[in-house]
Every structure is written in C-alpha cells, then in structure tokens.
Amino acid sequence: MASISSLGAGSGLFTNDLVNQLVSAERAPAELRLNQRQAEAEAEISAYGKISSALEALKEPLDALSDIDSMRAFVGSSSNESVATASVDVSSASRGSYSLDVQQLAQAQSLASASFADRDTTAVGTGTLSLNVGGTVTDITVDGSNNTLDGLAAAINDSNAGVSASVIDTGSGFKLVLSADESGTANAVQVSVTDSDGDNTNASGLSQFAFDGVTSNMQETVVAKDAIFNINGIEVTQPGNTIEGVIDGVTFNLLSVGTSVVKVDQDPDAVTERVQAFIDKFNELQDVVSSVAGFDSGSGVGGVLSGDSAVRSIQNTLRGMLTSIPAGLENSPIRTLGDIGITTDPSTGKLEFDESLFKDQLQGYPDSLTTLFAETDSGDGIAAKMAVSLDGFLKSDGLLDNRTDGLNKTLENISDQRIRLDDRIASYEERLIRQFSAADSLIAQIQSTGNYVSQQLAAIAPQSSSE
Incomplete structure (x- = not known):
C-alpha cells in the first residue's frame, strides 16, 4: 500500500491512518x-x-x-483330507459328489550312479550322453571341460532335458543322481551313451551312466509311477497327483493311498x-x-x-x-x-x-x-x-x-477479480493520497497566512496603545 510519511504534517487531519481506514472500508465489501x-x-x-x-x-x-x-460360487470339501483335497473353478464347476479310492500315488523316477572318490577331479569319461524323456532326446557332449561329476551335473542341468542332476556325498563316496522333473511313467528317463572308448555298455568310461532298458549301469532308486485311483467306480490313471480335467471345474489333489468323498456344493x-x-x-x-x-x-x-x-x-x-x-x-x-x-x-x-x-x-x-x-x-x-x-x-x-470443471473456472474468475480489485484499490489509495496532500498543503498555506496576519496585528497593537 502506497503512503507518504509526511501526510497530515501540515494540518494534522489527513493522516496515513485515515487513508488506510478509507482503503479498508472500500475493499471490505468486495473482498467479503x-x-x-x-x-x-x-x-x-x-x-x-x-x-x-x-x-x-x-x-x-x-x-x-x-x-x-457372480452367483456361481462353489466350494470343494473332502471327507478325508489326508487322502485328497479339491479346489474348484467357479466358471465351469457344478454340484457333485465324487467317491475317490486312491490306489497309487504318482512319483518321479530317480537314478543313481556308481560311487566316485571325488566330485571335481576324477575323469568320468568322454563322448555323448543322450537323455530321452517322454520321447524327447537331448544330446550332451562330454569332453575335457566337463568330464567330472560336477561338470556332468552342470551340463545336464543346463540342457533343459526334463531331468535334474545333483552330486550327493554318501559319506563313502560321491554319486551322480538324476531325477525326472515330472512324475509318471511317461516321464521316465532313459540314458544312452556313445562312449569315446568304443564300448557303450560296459561299466567304465561314460558308459557307466547308461540306463536304456537294456543296459542298466545306473541304479533306479525311485521307480516312475502313475497315479491310479477310482472315481465313482471308474479307474483313472494320471501322470501326476494334481488331477485336472477329469471332472469339469474340479482339481483333485491326491495326497496318500486311501478313500475319500469329495463334494462340490454351492457356497452361499x-x-x-x-x-x-x-x-x-x-x-x-x-x-x-x-x-x-x-x-x-x-x-x-x-x-x-x-x-x-x-x-x-x-x-x-x-x-x-x-x-x-x-x-x-x-x-x-x-x-x-x-x-x-x-x-x-x-x-x-x-x-x-x-x-x-x-x-x-x-x-x-x-x-x-x-x-x-x-x-x-x-x-x-x-x-x-x-x-x-x-x-x-x-x-x-x-x-x-463437468460440474467440477465449471467450479474450477469460477475459482479462476474469482482470482482474476481479486487482481482487478487490487488494481482498483491501489488506484483509489493513490487518489486519496493526492487529494489529501493537496488539502493538507492548502490548509498549511491558510495557517501560514493566518499566522502572518496575527503577527502584523500584534505589531500594530502596541503603537495604537501608546497613542
């Protein structure tokens, strides 16, 4: 707010406080x-x-x-959850009761090699190892860079052949263990060998890992098995213990041999x-x-x-x-x-x-x-x-x-009006200051003239008295 520090000095009437009061009074209604x-x-x-x-x-x-x-909520329940449980897909399931008689669980095959003195220095032979899983054959080249148990295990795991390999310390030596990634007889592993020493079946060199149905130089420690169970009296064979597609919308999870009744009911x-x-x-x-x-x-x-x-x-x-x-x-x-x-x-x-x-x-x-x-x-x-x-x-x-946009435009308009109000009040204040300054000057002149007249009269008065 503009101001003149000497405003009112001449008359004592038109002060800065008076200007401020008048400006505030002018602003208040519009600002409110x-x-x-x-x-x-x-x-x-x-x-x-x-x-x-x-x-x-x-x-x-x-x-x-x-x-x-949205109205198709179903829940599966089992009379013997140690034998089987069930999960339900609400989009395709329907009510039903299913008697299960689990006769055999599926399991994945495991093979173990003969024992070796160490895992990372003794050469195990060279040549080609062929892994057949589910009819898919994967060839693995074994040479001077990987012809130890550790090297062979790493090569098998890197091949994505459907087989996992590991080296186990039995306490009296080290063995290569092969485990099928999937359970079931269809996923059993066969290992055939093309041995660099020219003999593909003997128990030395790379051929000591052969297991092809004719030559069994590895030990089958776990036999591949399919899950076998009856459902409402109908025998079903599956490669795994998670059974999908036998009953629409219902997945059975087989856990042990035995019997159970699985019910699918609406879940209100x-x-x-x-x-x-x-x-x-x-x-x-x-x-x-x-x-x-x-x-x-x-x-x-x-x-x-x-x-x-x-x-x-x-x-x-x-x-x-x-x-x-x-x-x-x-x-x-x-x-x-x-x-x-x-x-x-x-x-x-x-x-x-x-x-x-x-x-x-x-x-x-x-x-x-x-x-x-x-x-x-x-x-x-x-x-x-x-x-x-x-x-x-x-x-x-x-x-x-649309309503919110309209209100935001109202706020923008109010902001513009505040700017215009500030400009108008500033102009009003400047006008007051000019007018008050002029009035103050005029009063000061009048006061000065009055003082002069008073002085002249005072000077004349003694002379008149002496006469």
Whole structure:
C-alpha cells in the first residue's frame, strides 16, 4: 500500500491512518463477496469429490456382480483330507459328489550312479550322453571341460532335458543322481551313451551312466509311477497327483493311498458376501449424499449441494434401477431385488438385506439371480446397468467432471477479480493520497497566512496603545 510519511504534517487531519481506514472500508465489501463465493465453490468441489469417491467405491462390487459367474460360487470339501483335497473353478464347476479310492500315488523316477572318490577331479569319461524323456532326446557332449561329476551335473542341468542332476556325498563316496522333473511313467528317463572308448555298455568310461532298458549301469532308486485311483467306480490313471480335467471345474489333489468323498456344493456365504459388499457401498453413498446434499428440516439448514440437480439425477437413476425388472425375468418367481430380500428404507434411502431369504432364493433359483444382477444373453441385470451408469457419471466428460470443471473456472474468475480489485484499490489509495496532500498543503498555506496576519496585528497593537 502506497503512503507518504509526511501526510497530515501540515494540518494534522489527513493522516496515513485515515487513508488506510478509507482503503479498508472500500475493499471490505468486495473482498467479503469474493471470499464467500470462493468458499462456496471450494466446498462444492469437495462435495462432488466425496460423491465421486463413493461412486468409485460402489462400482467395484457392481462390476463383480455384473459377471455372469457372480452367483456361481462353489466350494470343494473332502471327507478325508489326508487322502485328497479339491479346489474348484467357479466358471465351469457344478454340484457333485465324487467317491475317490486312491490306489497309487504318482512319483518321479530317480537314478543313481556308481560311487566316485571325488566330485571335481576324477575323469568320468568322454563322448555323448543322450537323455530321452517322454520321447524327447537331448544330446550332451562330454569332453575335457566337463568330464567330472560336477561338470556332468552342470551340463545336464543346463540342457533343459526334463531331468535334474545333483552330486550327493554318501559319506563313502560321491554319486551322480538324476531325477525326472515330472512324475509318471511317461516321464521316465532313459540314458544312452556313445562312449569315446568304443564300448557303450560296459561299466567304465561314460558308459557307466547308461540306463536304456537294456543296459542298466545306473541304479533306479525311485521307480516312475502313475497315479491310479477310482472315481465313482471308474479307474483313472494320471501322470501326476494334481488331477485336472477329469471332472469339469474340479482339481483333485491326491495326497496318500486311501478313500475319500469329495463334494462340490454351492457356497452361499461367498455369494452373500458379494451382495453385502454392494449393499454396504450403496449405503455409504447415501450417507455421503445426505451429508453434502441433505436438508435438516429442524434447523432449516441444507448441505452445500442441497437441491443440486446433478445429485438428484444420480440418485433418481440409481433408485429407478433398484426397482427395475431385467429382461427375461418377467414371468420368473424372482423379478426384483425385493424378491431376494433387498429392500429400501424410505426414510433414509438405504438398502436392507434379508440374508436368510437371499440364500433360500439362491439355492432355489441360481439362474434367475444371475439374470437379476449380471450381464447375460437376456440383457443387462441391475448390477450391470448400474455399473454402466456409474461409468457415465464418472467419465472425464461426465456429469460430475463437468460440474467440477465449471467450479474450477469460477475459482479462476474469482482470482482474476481479486487482481482487478487490487488494481482498483491501489488506484483509489493513490487518489486519496493526492487529494489529501493537496488539502493538507492548502490548509498549511491558510495557517501560514493566518499566522502572518496575527503577527502584523500584534505589531500594530502596541503603537495604537501608546497613542
């Protein structure tokens, strides 16, 4: 704020304090209006942000319920989990009971060589080692760079032949151990040799590692086996103990020989949790709307967005969908959310949930519940429609985004008005200072003239008295 330190020196009337008071009085009404408008715009932006966040939170459970598999929650149980367990793919599983009689577990083959005095200095022979696993043959060249147990093990592991090699210290020597990567007879390992010494079958040189069905210079310490089990009286043979594809959507995990009954049943609790998540997020949205757009009739005070058309549009759209009947359910015993235990409290707009009724209807009419919520061949269910509507509200050029953009432009306009106000007040202050300085000078001149006249009169007065 501009000022002149000597302002008022001549008259004592037009001081800097007076200028400051007049400037403040001129600024205050306009600044108050701008502050109020800015506070209102910022409060509305915050309120729209809260609604947007609540809609985002609601969209997640809606997307889950929009999936056609949302009502298809199944769980597998085993009467003897030490024999077998089961996991379920909800997209393809169905109810069922399966009697298992596990007669043999699958296991991967292991071979062990003869004993060697050391692992990294004694030469084991040179030539070519051919590993046949499941009909795939991998040749490994053994030469002066790798013709020790350690070198041979490293070469086998680097070959990705479906075999793992290691060197074991038995306490009385070292042995090369080969283990098939996969269980089952089809993955058994055969080792054939082209020995540099010209004899491919004897127990010296590279041929001491031969194991090809004719020559067995390595010891089979673990025999390759397939899993053998009966399922509902039908014998099944598999190379592994994790059994997939025998029953659609069900994976059996065989753990030991014995019997067990595996059941696949619908899991109503899992489905109920999905629906409860939707209800919780919907009710949280109602709390947010009530806080920012509600009206307290007792105090006569409304929220910052009370009466806002955008909020009314969102609420009316969602509430309308809650009572809609999706295509394909016109003649179904389940047509609306009310038929499955989801009702609206008219005083709060919140949803109430009768879980017991829901679970009964889920057990009796799972396909109808899927149609009620999800996107199916019949059309979009309630959750699917809501999710689409929320996408429209939340998109970058959607209803909420447009409102927020408009308020941000209001804030920019207020900022511009503050700059113009500062310029106007500065000009007003300068004008006051000029006017007050001029008045102060004039008063100072008048005072000076008065003092001169007084002095002249005082000088004349004694002469008049002496006469």
